[in-house]
Amino acid sequence: MVRKTTGTRKTFKKAKAKRHPRSVVQRKNTTLPISVFGNMMKQFNLAASKLNLDSKILDFIKVPRRSTIVNLPVMMDDGSFKMFTGFRVQHSIARGPAKGGIRYHPDVNLDEVQALASWMTWKSAVVNIPFGGGKGGIICDPNKLTKGELERLTRRYVSDMSDLFGSEKDIPAPDVGSGPNVMAWFMDTYSMKMNQSVPHSVTGKPLVLGGSQGRVEATGRGVMFCVREAAKHMGMHLDRCTASVQGFGNVGSIAAKLLHDLGVKITHISDVNGAIHNPKGIDIQKLIDFVIKNKTILGFSGIEEINPSKVLTAKVDILIPAALENQITAKNAKSIKCKIIAEGANGPTTPEADEILDKKGIVVIPDILANAGGVTVSYFEWVQNRIGYFWTEEEVNRRLEEKMVASYKDVQTVADENKVSLRIAAYMLAISRVVEVVQLRGIYA
Numbered sequence: 295m296v297r298k299t300t301g302t303r304k305t306f307k308k309a310k311a312k313r314h315p316r317s318v319v320q321r322k323n324t325t326l327p328i329s330v331f332g333n334m335m336k337q338f339n340l341a342a343s344k345l346n347l348d349s350k351i352l353d354f355i356k357v358p359r360r361s362t363i364v365n366l367p368v369m370m371d372d373g374s375f376k377m378f379t380g381f382r383v384q385h386s387i388a389r390g391p392a393k394g395g396i397r398y399h400p401d402v403n404l405d406e407v408q409a410l411a412s413w414m415t416w417k418s419a420v421v422n423i424p425f426g427g428g429k430g431g432i433i434c435d436p437n438k439l440t441k442g443e444l445e446r447l448t449r450r451y452v453s454d455m456s457d458l459f460g461s462e463k464d465i466p467a468p469d470v471g472s473g474p475n476v477m478a479w480f481m482d483t484y485s486m487k488m489n490q491s492v493p494h495s496v497t498g499k500p501l502v503l504g505g506s507q508g509r510v511e512a513t514g515r516g517v518m519f520c521v522r523e524a525a526k527h528m529g530m531h532l533d534r535c536t537a538s539v540q541g542f543g544n545v546g547s548i549a550a551k552l553l554h555d556l557g558v559k560i561t562h563i564s565d566v567n568g569a570i571h572n573p574k575g576i577d578i579q580k581l582i583d584f585v586i587k588n589k590t591i592l593g594f595s596g597i598e599e600i601n602p603s604k605v606l607t608a609k610v611d612i613l614i615p616a617a618l619e620n621q622i623t624a625k626n627a628k629s630i631k632c633k634i635i636a637e638g639a640n641g642p643t644t645p646e647a648d649e650i651l652d653k654k655g656i657v658v659i660p661d662i663l664a665n666a667g668g669v670t671v672s673y674f675e676w677v678q679n680r681i682g683y684f685w686t687e688e689e690v691n692r693r694l695e696e697k698m699v700a701s702y703k704d705v706q707t708v709a710d711e712n713k714v715s716l717r718i719a720a721y722m723l724a725i726s727r728v729v730e731v732v733q734l735r736g737i738y739a
């Protein structure tokens with residue numbers, strides 16, 4: 295579809311496209327940004343139309359309840375100060391405190407953070423943990439900031455948003471570009487403001503500060519459990535399967551490692567620097583060690599460098615998009631040849647691509663189920679902080695497996711009963727759970 299645009303409008307769109315390159319697709323004469331929140335809304339509406347629910351309640355639960363933007367002055371190492379913009383969106387607090395990570399990335403924008411916050415609401419509901427949904431973001435490139443600059447940026451963000459946060463109000467966690475170190479600074483800044491130590495104000499903390507065993511690996515481990523359950527359901531034997539992984543960060547690398555341990559041959563991998571291929575299978579542990587040293591997958595021994603787009607269209611059984619949003623679009627969906635897609639990332643597939651994949655019979659394990667292992671162990675961390683007693687790694691992993699397997703089965707049952715995709719089924723389940731709570735609480739209108 296080609297939309298007519300006036301000169302000015304086109305220029306504006308081009309300027310916008312430059313700022314948010316990854317949420318943009320090129321069409322014939324114009325560049326239209328794909329709204330990530332718009333994508334979430336389309337998925338929501340499709341699922342909601344299958345449920346016989348009060349449309350006023352649906353109007354209430356689908357929009358974010360609060361979006362905050364802050365402009366943060368941060369002292370740089372050279373003594374000058376620079377302005378940064380940060381966001382925190384609380385999509386829902388119906389089922390419990392808002393919960394969700396803080397993204398540090400140059401392309402972060404409000405539309406994206408609102409979508410990510412909404413997905414947290416549905417994700418927490420799919421795995422049935424007592425949280426709502428929230429998400430934060432700061433426009434920055436963490437790789438270009440020194441440790442001190444990153445610390446001051448984090449502290450100023452927490453300080454300016456401190457009224458919003460709290461262990462019973464809104465609990466952040468890591469996301470793309472942030473990790474345990476950032477959570478440690480979060481916990482310290484928030485605790486200083488409160489004049490007491492509040493470890494459960496944030497999850498994904500380093501172990502010695504009250505973090506949970508198994509949290510770092512939890513998202514990737516959850517992806518593995520979902521793939522294992524889907525393969526079982528489809529009668530596929532993992533030790534005869536091949537897989538391709540887009541993104542080799544925390545989620546992609548751990549999912550690849552755990553699937554490799556189950557006998558899956560990982561033949562294609564990409565990261566921000568490029569993509570690699572080995573038809574005989576890549577040794578994942580060796581690649582993880584290589585990346586820790588070299589900060590890139592390129593240059594690893596025994597591989598062929600390939601075009602990153604091939605990672606999505608490779609002829610494999612399992613595809614794991616574990617990078618960013620809008621990667622599988624109407625443009626490349628037709629060329630995708632796998633049997634299972636497990637969305638390690640949030641929002642990697644556009645609704646238009648979803649339709650194409652569905653027609654091709656490809657099973658998509660949606661983000662709100664596939665990558666829910668992270669928030670599930672965040673919940674376990676919050677619980678352990680509240681009781682002040684810590685579980686072993688085996689205990690955490692056992693509870694995570696129990697939650698993920700039960701949630702996968704719940705979603706599969708809704709899909710089978712309603713003859714819908716796993717994505718629509720996951721939304722149907724999540725929406726019904728949120729609506730049930732809202733009906734009981736009533737709307738304070």
Ligand code: GLU
Pocket residue numbers: 393394395396465466467468469470497640665666668669670672
């Ligand atoms: N950022 C992760 C996600 O998108 C984890 C959120 C959390 O643990 O609260 O699911």
